[in-house]
Amino acid sequence: MLTRPNLARRPTVLWSMAGVLAAVTVALGVAEWQGWRFLARPAERWLSQHLEREVRFGAAESTGFRLSLWRGIRLQVADLSIANPPWSQLGPMLTAHQAELRLRYRDLWAARGGCALNVQALQADTLQLRLERRQDGRASWQFGGADSGLAAAEPAINGVHFESLMVRDGRLHWIDEPSQVTLDGEFAYRPDAWRQTPGWVAQAKGRYRDAPMAWQARTAAVLPGIDALAPAEVPLSVEGSAGRARLKFEGSIRDLFGEQSLNGRYALSGPSLAAVGDPLGVTLPTTAEFTLRGQLQRDGDRWRTQVESAQIGRSRLSGDFEFHHVAGQVPSLTGELRGTALWLQDLGPAIGVEPGTGLAGQPERPTSSTAARRVLPDRPLDLPSLAAMKADVRVRLDRFELGHPKLESIRPLKARITLGDSVLTVKDLDATLAQGRIWGGFQLDARQPRDGIWDVNLSTQGLRLEQWIDQARPAGQPPYVAGDIGGQLQLRGHGRSVAELLAHADGQAKLWWTEGQISHLVVEGSGIDLAQALGVMVTGDRALPVQCGAADLRIRQGIVSPQVMVVDTSDSTLWATGHISLASEELSLTGHVAPKDVSPLALRTPVRVRGTLADPDLSLAKGPLVRRAVPALLLGMLNPLAALLPLIDLGSGEARDRLNGCRTLAARQPAPAPSRARSARPGAS
Numbered sequence: 001m002l003t004r005p006n007l008a009r010r011p012t013v014l015w016s017m018a019g020v021l022a023a024v025t026v027a028l029g030v031a032e033w034q035g036w037r038f039l040a041r042p043a044e045r046w047l048s049q050h051l052e053r054e055v056r057f058g059a060a061e062s063t064g065f066r067l068s069l070w071r072g073i074r075l076q077v078a079d080l081s082i083a084n085p086p087w088s089q090l091g092p093m094l095t096a097h098q099a100e101l102r103l104r105y106r107d108l109w110a111a112r113g114g115c116a117l118n119v120q121a122l123q124a125d126t127l128q129l130r131l132e133r134r135q136d137g138r139a140s141w142q143f144g145g146a147d148s149g150l151a152a153a154e155p156a157i158n159g160v161h162f163e164s165l166m167v168r169d170g171r172l173h174w175i176d177e178p179s180q181v182t183l184d185g186e187f188a189y190r191p192d193a194w195r196q197t198p199g200w201v202a203q204a205k206g207r208y209r210d211a212p213m214a215w216q217a218r219t220a221a222v223l224p225g226i227d228a229l230a231p232a233e234v235p236l237s238v239e240g241s242a243g244r245a246r247l248k249f250e251g252s253i254r255d256l257f258g259e260q261s262l263n264g265r266y267a268l269s270g271p272s273l274a275a276v277g278d279p280l281g282v283t284l285p286t287t288a289e290f291t292l293r294g295q296l297q298r299d300g301d302r303w304r305t306q307v308e309s310a311q312i313g314r315s316r317l318s319g320d321f322e323f324h325h326v327a328g329q330v331p332s333l334t335g336e337l338r339g340t341a342l343w344l345q346d347l348g349p350a351i352g353v354e355p356g357t358g359l360a361g362q363p364e365r366p367t368s369s370t371a372a373r374r375v376l377p378d379r380p381l382d383l384p385s386l387a388a389m390k391a392d393v394r395v396r397l398d399r400f401e402l403g404h405p406k407l408e409s410i411r412p413l414k415a416r417i418t419l420g421d422s423v424l425t426v427k428d429l430d431a432t433l434a435q436g437r438i439w440g441g442f443q444l445d446a447r448q449p450r451d452g453i454w455d456v457n458l459s460t461q462g463l464r465l466e467q468w469i470d471q472a473r474p475a476g477q478p479p480y481v482a483g484d485i486g487g488q489l490q491l492r493g494h495g496r497s498v499a500e501l502l503a504h505a506d507g508q509a510k511l512w513w514t515e516g517q518i519s520h521l522v523v524e525g526s527g528i529d530l531a532q533a534l535g536v537m538v539t540g541d542r543a544l545p546v547q548c549g550a551a552d553l554r555i556r557q558g559i560v561s562p563q564v565m566v567v568d569t570s571d572s573t574l575w576a577t578g579h580i581s582l583a584s585e586e587l588s589l590t591g592h593v594a595p596k597d598v599s600p601l602a603l604r605t606p607v608r609v610r611g612t613l614a615d616p617d618l619s620l621a622k623g624p625l626v627r628r629a630v631p632a633l634l635l636g637m638l639n640p641l642a643a644l645l646p647l648i649d650l651g652s653g654e655a656r657d658r659l660n661g662c663r664t665l666a667a668r669q670p671a672p673a674p675s676r677a678r679s680a681r682p683g684a685s
Contacts (some may be wrong), residue, residue: 513549
C-alpha cells in the first residue's frame, strides 16, 4: 500500500530555514550597523597580503574603524597607512587622517587583471603621499608582482585612479628617476579656490634635471575624471617654471583619466626650444631665448597648437602643429612653420655655433680673441635625439636673415623638413636671393649616432652679386663686382658637427659668372699696376665687363683645390691656384693677373693668401717682385727714364690660355631648371 509523504514536517523545516536566515540577516545587519569593527585586524592582514605591503588602520579597533559592505565598500578610519614597497626608503606611501574610502565591487574585480584600481571616492582631512619611480620602471603605486624587486614582473594592481577626491590638507613628495624630477607639494580642496568658488589649489617646488622648478595650479570644482559629479569641462589655470623656462596656461580640462581633453591659451618662454622639448619627448632645435603664445588643445593622444606668435631672438615666427604620441610608439610631429623673419644667429646652436654670432661664427662684436677662433662651427650636434621622434614640417618664411650686415636676406624661403628613423632631410628647398634662385636640399643620416653621414646638393641661378653683397661706394662709382652668379654644390661627408663634415667632405662646387662687371681699380690693383691704378684714381673708376668668370673646385677629404678659377675682362685675366684646408682652416692660395694691355708701371707680381680663414694674411710674391724691382733700381742710377723700361708689361699669352679653360668649363654648364630660370625675381610667383 502506498503511503503519502509526511507533509507535517515541511513547515518545521521551512520555519527552521527561515529562522536561520533571519538570524544571519540580523547578525549581518547588526555587524553592518556597528561597522564590522571586529574585521579591522583581519582586513589589515588580508590587504597587506594581497598588496604585498603593510596596511594599518590605527593602533586599535577604537581608533574609528567603520566598514560598510552594503552596495559596495565604504570604509571610514581615523588613521590609514599604506607602506611603500620594500625597495623604497621614503616611509609610508600614504597616510591619511579622518578618511573615508568608497569602492565598487566591479572595480575590485577589474583590478585583479592588473589594471589600475578605480576608487569611487576618497575623502580625508589630511593626506600625505610619498611616491617614487625607479629608473628600471618600478613604481610605488604598483601593487604586487613588481613590488617583489623584479623590475620585469607584472604588477597585480597598476596604480590607483580616483573618481572623487576631497582633501582639506594634502602633501606630496614625488621622486621620478626616469624624468629626473623631484617634487614637494601641497594641494587642497577649498571653497574659494577659483574666483570665490570651490575648487582645487596646488603648488609644488622641486628640481628637474638639477634645475629648480616651481608650479601653481587652480581648478574650478574637482577635476573631471576625478569627480563624477563635476561638470563636463572645468576651468584650469597653471603657472610654473623649470630652470629659466616658464609656462602659463589658462583654459579648461575634461576627463582626466579618460579621453583627456585640454583646451586653452598658453605663454611659454625659455632659454632654448630644445630645453622645452626634452620633457615632452619632442626633438626641437637648440635656439636662442624664445617666447611662444598661442592656443593649445589635447584630444586623447593628440596635441594641437596654433602658435600665434613666436619670438626667438630677433626672429618672428608662427605656425600650426600636431603632436601625436601613443604609449610604446615613437611620437610624431606634423605642421607648418611660418614667419615674417628668421635670423640664422637664432638657430646658431642647432647648426653648431653660439647664439648671437655672425654668419661665419664670429661674435657680432669683435673681441681680442677673434683671430684665434675657428670660423667653421664645431659644436657637436645632438645626433641621438633624432631617433626620439618622427616629423614632417613645411617651412614658409617671408625673410631669412643670414646675419651679416653686408649680405642681403633670402626672400622668401620654402622647404620641407622630415625626420624618421634617425634620418633628417631638408628637401624641396626653394629660395629667392638677390633676384636669383636657390634650390635643392640636404640629408643627415644619424643611424650611427657617433658619426652622422651628410649629403648636400644645392644649386643657384641668377643671383645678382651687386644686390647680394653690400658694396658701399661713393656716389657715381660702380660696384666692385656685379653680374649673375650660378652654381652647383655637391658634398658628401661624415661627422658630428659642421666643421667635422667639411673636414671629411668629398665633392665638387661649380660657379659661373655671367653678365658680369668688375671695378677697373680692383683689376689694376690686383696686378700691382701702379700707373693704371693711379690713372683710374685720377679719372675715376669704371666698370669692366666680365667676358667670362668660372670656378671648378674639387673637394677631397676637406681639401678644396681650384681646377679652374678664372675671371676674364677686356683689360686682364685673373686666376687663382693653390688650396684651402677645411680641416685646419689654413689658406694657401696665389692670385695671378695676366694683362692684355701695355702698362709703363706694372710690378705684376702674384698675390699670396696665407694664414687661416679667421686670420688671412696677404702678401706679394718676393721672387717676381725682386726680378722687376732690382733692375729698375740699377737702371735708375744711370737714367731715371730707363727705370721705367723693366716695368713695362706688353701682355701675356697666358691670358688667352686661361680664357680657354674658362670657356671649356662654361660649355659644360647644365640647362636651367625648367620651373624658373630668371623668374625668381621680386614679384615672381
